[in-house]
Structure formats: structure tokens, C-alpha cells
Amino acid sequence: MKKFILKAIAFLVIIGAILLASLFLLPNNVFKNTLMGGLIEKNALLARSGSPKIILIGGSSVSYGTDSRKISEAFHMPVIDMAISADIGLKFMGDDIKPYINKGDVVVVGVENFAFAKDYPEDFEGSETLVGIIFDIDQDGKRYIDFKQWVELSAYIPQYSASKLVNLITPVFKRTGSNYLYSRKSFNQYGDSYLHWTMPNEPFADDEKCTGKEEINPDAFAYLNQFNKYVLSRGATMVIIPPATENASYQNREFFIKKVEAEFKRNRLPLIAEPSRYRFQRKYFFNMPYHLNKSGVDLRTGLVIQDLSKVILK
Amino acid sequence: MIFNSISFLIFFAIVFILYWFVSEKNLKLQNLLLLAASYAFYYWADSYFLILLIGSSAFNYLLGIYLDKTVSGKKKRLLFYLGIVQALGTLLYFKYFNFFIASIIGAFSSINISLNIHTLQIILPLGLSFYTFRTLSYIIDIYRGKIEPANDWVVFFCYVAFFPCISSGPIDRADLLIPQLEKKRTFTYDTGVDGARQILWGLFKKVIIANSCTAASDVIFQNYSILPGSALLMGAFFFTIGLYADFSGYSDMAIGLGRLLGFQLTKNFNYPFFAQNVADYWRRWHMSLTSWVTDYVFTPLSIAFRDLGKPGLIAAIILNMVVVGLWHGARWTFVLYGFIMGLYFIPLILTGNMGKKKIVEEDKLLPSFAQLRNMLATFTLVVVTNVIFRANSVADAIHYYSGLFSASLFSFPGKNVDLRLLVLAIAFLCIEWVQRNKDHVLQIQRIASPGLRWGIYIMITLAIVDYWTSSGHKSGFIYVKF
Numbered sequence A: 001m002k003k004f005i006l007k008a009i010a011f012l013v014i015i016g017a018i019l020l021a022s023l024f025l026l027p028n029n030v031f032k033n034t035l036m037g038g039l040i041e042k043n044a045l046l047a048r049s050g051s052p053k054i055i056l057i058g059g060s061s062v063s064y065g066t067d068s069r070k071i072s073e074a075f076h077m078p079v080i081d082m083a084i085s086a087d088i089g090l091k092f093m094g095d096d097i098k099p100y101i102n103k104g105d106v107v108v109v110g111v112e113n114f115a116f117a118k119d120y121p122e123d124f125e126g127s128e129t130l131v132g133i134i135f136d137i138d139q140d141g142k143r144y145i146d147f148k149q150w151v152e153l154s155a156y157i158p159q160y161s162a163s164k165l166v167n168l169i170t171p172v173f174k175r176t177g178s179n180y181l182y183s184r185k186s187f188n189q190y191g192d193s194y195l196h197w198t199m200p201n202e203p204f205a206d207d208e209k210c211t212g213k214e215e216i217n218p219d220a221f222a223y224l225n226q227f228n229k230y231v232l233s234r235g236a237t238m239v240i241i242p243p244a245t246e247n248a249s250y251q252n253r254e255f256f257i258k259k260v261e262a263e264f265k266r267n268r269l270p271l272i273a274e275p276s277r278y279r280f281q282r283k284y285f286f287n288m289p290y291h292l293n294k295s296g297v298d299l300r301t302g303l304v305i306q307d308l309s310k311v312i313l314k
Numbered sequence B: 001m002i003f004n005s006i007s008f009l010i011f012f013a014i015v016f017i018l019y020w021f022v023s024e025k026n027l028k029l030q031n032l033l034l035l036a037a038s039y040a041f042y043y044w045a046d047s048y049f050l051i052l053l054i055g056s057s058a059f060n061y062l063l064g065i066y067l068d069k070t071v072s073g074k075k076k077r078l079l080f081y082l083g084i085v086q087a088l089g090t091l092l093y094f095k096y097f098n099f100f101i102a103s104i105i106g107a108f109s110s111i112n113i114s115l116n117i118h119t120l121q122i123i124l125p126l127g128l129s130f131y132t133f134r135t136l137s138y139i140i141d142i143y144r145g146k147i148e149p150a151n152d153w154v155v156f157f158c159y160v161a162f163f164p165c166i167s168s169g170p171i172d173r174a175d176l177l178i179p180q181l182e183k184k185r186t187f188t189y190d191t192g193v194d195g196a197r198q199i200l201w202g203l204f205k206k207v208i209i210a211n212s213c214t215a216a217s218d219v220i221f222q223n224y225s226i227l228p229g230s231a232l233l234m235g236a237f238f239f240t241i242g243l244y245a246d247f248s249g250y251s252d253m254a255i256g257l258g259r260l261l262g263f264q265l266t267k268n269f270n271y272p273f274f275a276q277n278v279a280d281y282w283r284r285w286h287m288s289l290t291s292w293v294t295d296y297v298f299t300p301l302s303i304a305f306r307d308l309g310k311p312g313l314i315a316a317i318i319l320n321m322v323v324v325g326l327w328h329g330a331r332w333t334f335v336l337y338g339f340i341m342g343l344y345f346i347p348l349i350l351t352g353n354m355g356k357k358k359i360v361e362e363d364k365l366l367p368s369f370a371q372l373r374n375m376l377a378t379f380t381l382v383v384v385t386n387v388i389f390r391a392n393s394v395a396d397a398i399h400y401y402s403g404l405f406s407a408s409l410f411s412f413p414g415k416n417v418d419l420r421l422l423v424l425a426i427a428f429l430c431i432e433w434v435q436r437n438k439d440h441v442l443q444i445q446r447i448a449s450p451g452l453r454w455g456i457y458i459m460i461t462l463a464i465v466d467y468w469t470s471s472g473h474k475s476g477f478i479y480v481k482f
Helices: A002-025 A035-048 A068-075 A090-100 A128-137 A139-144 A147-154 A157-169 A218-233 A247-266 A294-308 B006-022 B027-045 B047-069 B073-110 B128-143 B153-161 B174-182 B189-222 B229-260 B278-284 B287-304 B310-327 B332-343 B345-350 B369-390 B394-404 B419-434 B450-470
Strands: A054-057 A079-081 A106-109 A237-240 A285-288
Touching (some): A002 B450, A035 A079, A035 A090, A035 A128, A068 A079, A068 A294, A090 A139, A090 A218, A128 A139, B073 B128, B128 B153, B128 B174, B153 B174, B229 B369, B332 B369
Parallel strands (some): A106 A237
16 A cells, blocks of 8 residues: 555656646747737737727627627727637636726626636636636736635646647647637737638537526626726726527526526626527527627627617717 | 546545545444445535435335345235335436426327426436446345345445446446445555556546547537538547547546455446447447346346247347437437347347357457458447437437438548547547457556656646646536436
């Protein structure tokens, strides 16, 4: 037994040492050139935009589902699409923009329903993607991570370290040229992902059906309440607009989508449209139940403009 | 909590230390710890139905004792049927009730009669099919006089809820597991190391092969109407490889965990894709279920039909395979899947080849042409039939087949199929082929250099860690749903 335990510990120590060396010593040029690297440009864009402005936050449903130019033209305000990926987590998305919120701004929260699910704490706290951001893209971002979030992220640190190592050895995912869909260069001047607008739809899988056991993550709602108060204290406005969801996935997730909607209402959070309003047919989606093609982007953007008209005077 | 999660790793490390260092000298205490760990594991995964698991264990424990003590044939039979009704009743209610109601409604509506009955909102308890089959065989074996009932309730409750097997098997019989629970377990270095290697290989299969193949097949199955036949063939192929890697990966982990706790569990897979015919395939696929239905369904049926000769044997096989299909869930696709698998046995029965085990010689690296032909034919049959297993409905399966067997079958699947995944899946099959005579692939003692062996373990571990998220760390095991 002693020999077994010692060998097991030795094995784990070797694995741990390799992962630590990878995390702190290896560069990650592959990751920096993906969508996540775009956070640097998006933050710079946000910093130089004057107020009042519209700030969009959310997962890829926002960045792959919005034509910010049209919104900007409709309301004669700068629009900054800060959305990149749901994996960053709602909490970091909110914390990251806090320093830039000023009087008259409108913060549009468009996160997917998973961010409020107890089973998906990573969509609230962040996951491997956020680890990559705070270690290799925006090291100052570590200041937003609280103890509880570090505990959640600790499970993803080994994965991120291993991915750096794999990227170094076999750069199979090195498809990060300027034309590639998921590259850092795929954002337009507003922060929208636009390279796919000219591409044909791809087949994709639907979200899994709810089991009926899904529960709300209270931390996510506590944070959103606190974030809303912060936005109000800065003289700005927060609104929630549901993400565009493909019909079949909406049906599969309806149990939980309704639960989240009820929780928004119970918390008196400013949800300004019913989730079913953004339930679209499959033909409007590009490669995921949340990524819209150009027709879908136009459809959703039109609805967003209508909904925002309720809170922004043109 | 699932095996491929950090929380399970921590959970098992704690159980392992307490099991071998705190409770090792006291068997009763060790079994109590095992029971507490099993219930904690179950509660964590499915808090709703722990009470059902405990209730079923208590009922069958007491029934086993009464059944053994009862001398009167009539009373004994009554108790036996009580056990059967409890087990099948629970299974029927939770797993098949809505299926029967929906089928009845559908049948009547087809003749324009509308029934005012409704299906219920029923959630399937975790591992129900697995632990029910375990208690069912226990009661049947006591009734048949094959085994003695367990005298220690802790032992029996552990047998039903043993955490490595509770959610997806193997379906260990009482005569294998209960004696191991009744005697002191010992830890040996070689067994422990081999168990750890088997867990590592199981994780590799689950996290890298299964999750990638299942995700790829999901996309193809959900978009079959717009994809060419060649992509649909790849979808069926990825689904088959994914299903195997998922379930056999789970079984490897369960067996490896069992070995770390000093148990020898039933082997559940024996490289089924190298089977020489369908009968051989079923002897190698989900072996604990196949052996269970052979003993408790096929054998009684074949005895009942023995006067009918070969037609009787065919009927017994087909019914047996329908039960296997239906065991997976309450859907007509599973019934049809079992029925078609049963039909594949007919040529084997008629030619007298069903029982013959054709094994490729151990010392040969390559199979003969005839062996390769048989393997490919069997594998193709399995891949094509698995479309029914995976389809959401019989109509979906038919539409999938009409797309599959079209002229576009010979077109290039293009970007609809990830060719890197295809290479990975084929490489995986080749590695399994080379190691086909071992209990698991990581039995690599023939590599003399310990440094090289460790290098392989480290590479596999790093690959698993890397794939953990990108393949969806939450992805549960497919067979947990059954």
C-alpha cells in the first residue's frame, strides 16, 4: 500500500509540475489570437467611447447576433458590443465594464439562460476561457476574481495549462488567420462578430432537454441585483433582453427559460421582452442554437431596437 | 456526481483513505463505510430517489430471508411472485408507464377513438434498471436454491447500492459480489496499479473518444435531412464508437475502482467490434446484461419452446433480444432495435453457427481475410442498426436510412465530418486491436522501460485534462439514462 500511495503521489506531483510550468512559463499565442484576444480591443473601444452610450454584454449569442451599427444609427449613440463568449461568465462580464459606466449609459444584458442555472456555475463564475483571459490576455482582470470564484476556476486551471501544452506541441487549432471565424480579428468596429455574415449555415446540435430538476443559481441573481444597483448609482440604466434561441433548443430548455423569466420578475429586474419573442426558426441560425446568420442578426437587431425604444428616447 | 468529475476524484480519495487506513481491520465498519459512501454518491447524483433505493433494498433483503425460510411450496411461490411484482412493478411504473399509456392512446387514435387518459410527469431514478436487475436475480436465485440469502443487512444493502456500479453497472450477480462483501478484502500493489491503469484508460475513452464522437454524431443525427448519405454513415459510425467508448469507459472505471477497493467485478466488454458474427458481438457487448437475460429470459424461453425445434429457438432469441432492446428504455425504437438484432441470429441458427466462438488467434497481429471480412460485416451491421437505437422515433430512423442509402452515400462528406476525429476513432480501434487479448488497453507490461510506460501514462493524463472542458466536462454517461 505504501508503495502504491507513494507512486500515486509521485505521478500527481509530476503532472502538477508540468501543468504549473505550462501555466506560468509557456506563451499561448493560439489563445491570444482567438476571439478572447479581442477583449483587449473591446476594452480599448469602451474606454474611448463617450457617454451616453449603449454597452452590450452577454455570451456569443450577443456577439454573433447583433448589428450594433443599426442600433447606433437608431438611437444616435455609440454602441459597444462587449460580448464574446458565455464561458467568460456573467460576473466577469459585469465587473469588467463597471469602470466605464457613466451617467446616461444603457447597459444591455443579454446572457443565455445557463448563466442562471445551478448546474452551470461556470456560466456565472467563468471557466477555462476566463482562466486564459486572466493569465494570458488581461492579467489585471485577476482583481475582479473573488475567493469563491477562484475556487470555481481552480477546476479549470489544469485544463487551461494542459491546453497551452497541447497548443505548443500540436498546433492543430491554429486556424487563427484574419479571415477565420473565431479569430481575434473577427470583430467589426463595434465589437460584433461579423465574418460569418456572408457564410452559409452549418449543421448544429440542439440543447439537451431539461430534466425538470434544473434549479436557479441564487448567486447569479444576487450578483445581477447588485450590478443593477451599481448601474443605477452611476446614473445609468440596465435592461435585460433575452438571447435569440433556436426553436427546438428553446422547446428543450423551455422549463428553465420560464423559471429564469419568473425569477427576473420576482426580483423586479428590468426584463424588457418576453424570452419567447426571441425564439426564432432554425433558418436564422448559423452554427449553434444561439449564433444567428445575417438574416437572423437583422431580425434580432430590429426587435432589440423596438425593445430599447421603450427605455431610450430617440 | 459522475466519475469524470473533480468532485468524484476528491470523494473517492477520501473513501479510499478511510476504507484502507481507518476501517481496514473491522469488516463490518468497512462495509458500513462502503454503504455510507454509496448512499452519499447516490444522494449527490439523485437526491430524489435515495429513499426508493433504500426501500427496495430493505424489501428484497427481508423477502430473501423469508423466501429461504419458507418450506411450503405455495407460500414460497407467493413470496417469489411478490418479489417479481415489486421489481417489475417499480420498473414498469418509472420506466415504461408513459410508454404504455402513449402507445394505447396512439393505437386508439389510429382508429379514431380518443381516450381521455394522460401520461404522467415521471422522472427516472438513477440506476433503476441496474439495481432492479440485481435484486431480481437475487430473489430468483434464492427461489431456485442457487444461493443462500445474505444474513447481514449491511452486506446486502452494499450489494444493491455499491457505488462503482450503481448508475451503469456492470450488473453483478449476488453469487459474485456478496461473498466478496462477506470476507475481508486485501489490497495488493499489482491489483491496485492495474485498477488505476484501467481507470485511466476508461477516462481516456470517456473524455476523449466518447465525448468527441457523441458530439459529432449528435450534429449529424439532428441535421440528417440536409446532409449527404456519406455524412450519415459517418454519423452512425461516430455514434457507435461514442456509445462503446462511453459505456465501456464507464465499465473500465467501475471495475478499476472496484479493484482499488479490493473487489473483482464482472467484465462488461470484450472488444465487441472484433466479433466474428452477431452472436459473438452480443457475447462481447454489455456482457453482464447479456448473461443476465440469457439466464433469466432466454434459457426459460428456450426450454418452454424446445418442442418447436429451430423455430422455437428463433422465437426465444427474438423475444430475448426484444427484452434487451426494451431494457434500454421505453421507446419503439428500442423494441425494433432488439427485434432486428434478433433477426440477425436466424442465419446463425439455421447454419448451426450460433454457439461457435471464432476468435482471432492471440499471436497474430493481422487477421486472416475471412476473419477480417466477418469482422467488417458484423461491425457494419452493428453500425447500421445503431441508427434505430439512436433515432428519436421509428419514423426518424426510416428517414435517416432513406438518406443514408441514397446515391449521396458515395459522395465526399466534406466539411460535415471532422476528418481528424475519424482518424482518432480509427487509431483508437487499432490500439484496441493490438491489445485485444488484455483485460484493458493499458496492460502494457511488455514495454520494458518504466520511463516509457510512465511517459505514456503522463501523456494520456495530460490529454484527458486538456479535453476535459473542450469536450464538455458535464457530459454524463449515456447508459445512466437507461
